[in-house]
Amino acid sequence: EAQVTQNPRYLITVTGKKLTVTCSQNMNHEYMSWYRQDPGLGLRQIYYSMNVEVTDKGDVPEGYKVSRKEKRNFPLILESPSPNQTSLYFCASSFSLGGFSYEQYFGPGTRLTVT
């Protein structure tokens, strides 16, 4: 089954404790991205990756890191989480963007609470 998986689905952590949210897709997609969803603000892109070893900042990258060492995986790293990073996070993937975009497949989401 074609899908995007994220782990964990729920996480409560404390300020400053490094965490990683994993994202994996089995569709051989080149493009992957991370979004955060906050009430009234919709989906805001954090980082995206055009392909292996190619990543770039989205609209709200501060406080986040990503890596793309393998095509299928795109982990989101919070080195020192703060309460303003409490949010619902989605990973998404698609065939390549640029000139013509393809539908984004979203993971189930990770609800993060930072206290």
Place this chain on the structure above:
Amino acid sequence: GQQVMQIPQYQHVQEGEDFTTYCNSSTTLSNIQWYKQRPGGHPVFLIQLVKSGEVKKQKRLTFQFGEAKKNSSLHITATQTTDVGTYFCAGLPNDYKLSFGAGTTVTVRA
């Protein structure tokens, strides 16, 4: 910041009525996509519009892309309880950075 604006933010609809949600961009879009997110779920792709003035229909949903490729709309006729959720538009104003609108959250009263 967000380059694609979406209105209204909330839409409370009587079952059986029609409604429209609008998406506007300050820049020309190469294409626009629409997604639906059910409560507690994740966004799911509905449709993509590419051509200027394009109109596409999916049962009771009608999607339009403006002539200038700066705006789009989603019109739902005869709203049903299954239409509940948040509808997002997403445009590609710049290469590789899909920009989502803030969404229209739809509730339906029976």
